[in-house]
Amino acid sequence: MTSKILMTTLLAGSFFMAQAQQKAKPEDTEVWEPIPEKVTPGEVRIEAPSDATILFDGKNLDQWVSVEDRSKPAQWKVADGVMTVNKAVGNIETKKEFEDYQLHIEWKIPENINLEGQARGNSGIFLASTGKGDAGYELQVLDSYDNKTYVNGMAGSIYKQFVPLANPTKKPGEWQSYDVFWKAPTFKADGSVETPARVTVLLNGVLVQNNVELLGPTQYIGKPSYKQHGPAPIKLQAHGDKSVPISFRNIWIREL
Numbered sequence: 001m002t003s004k005i006l007m008t009t010l011l012a013g014s015f016f017m018a019q020a021q022q023k024a025k026p027e028d029t030e031v032w033e034p035i036p037e038k039v040t041p042g043e044v045r046i047e048a049p050s051d052a053t054i055l056f057d058g059k060n061l062d063q064w065v066s067v068e069d070r071s072k073p074a075q076w077k078v079a080d081g082v083m084t085v086n087k088a089v090g091n092i093e094t095k096k097e098f099e100d101y102q103l104h105i106e107w108k109i110p111e112n113i114n115l116e117g118q119a120r121g122n123s124g125i126f127l128a129s130t131g132k133g134d135a136g137y138e139l140q141v142l143d144s145y146d147n148k149t150y151v152n153g154m155a156g157s158i159y160k161q162f163v164p165l166a167n168p169t170k171k172p173g174e175w176q177s178y179d180v181f182w183k184a185p186t187f188k189a190d191g192s193v194e195t196p197a198r199v200t201v202l203l204n205g206v207l208v209q210n211n212v213e214l215l216g217p218t219q220y221i222g223k224p225s226y227k228q229h230g231p232a233p234i235k236l237q238a239h240g241d242k243s244v245p246i247s248f249r250n251i252w253i254r255e256l
Helices: 003-023
Strands: 053-056 064-066 077-079 082-084 092-094 101-108 123-129 136-141 175-183 193-195 198-203 206-213 247-255
Touching (some): 123 175, 136 198
Antiparallel strands (some): 053 247, 082 247, 123 136, 175 198, 198 206
């Protein structure tokens, strides 16, 4: 094949790939059935063990920075022992980068929420942040107590990848908890995946993700795929819609 023909072939391939991406829609990767069984959870509040690093103690955001500019401190509101999303300043992430870890984080949807679907208290915990915006591996935060939406986008889901095994969410206005066991992906020298990321998640003490093998970082449109990265921060999402701001508390991590 001559270089001219090769170039023409590559350009044609790039054109058709771009056309396919333009035609893709968010709905293409939504899953609506089967709906996970509702489970009434017990009470869960786990204090940090002695070897944990405290990421939020209810007093300040010293362990967090702005995603848009990591040289700037996080600017979410802190009051009465909780932090609340500030959409005006965007996503925040940890100063420190992590590989394998155990994470505990508690979150609350406002009691007076009156929206529905993905607008009903939407946020996300990115277990490894791989860039600005919403790049990374997202564990969904959403009111899923009595809220119809696609099941790979409800609370407890690995967004657009894995449906939760059950739905143990509580009513808006009540504190909920995630306990996450994260195994970071590893890559070969050429950038290809050596071992994919794995994650186990408890939601309010109930197993909702059981050592699942992730397909890559979250994609809102299209299929996920891996890009090489190393240790990464943990990111909290300030969702850019009309969703009511979410609150977080009692965040700690144990590196494994």
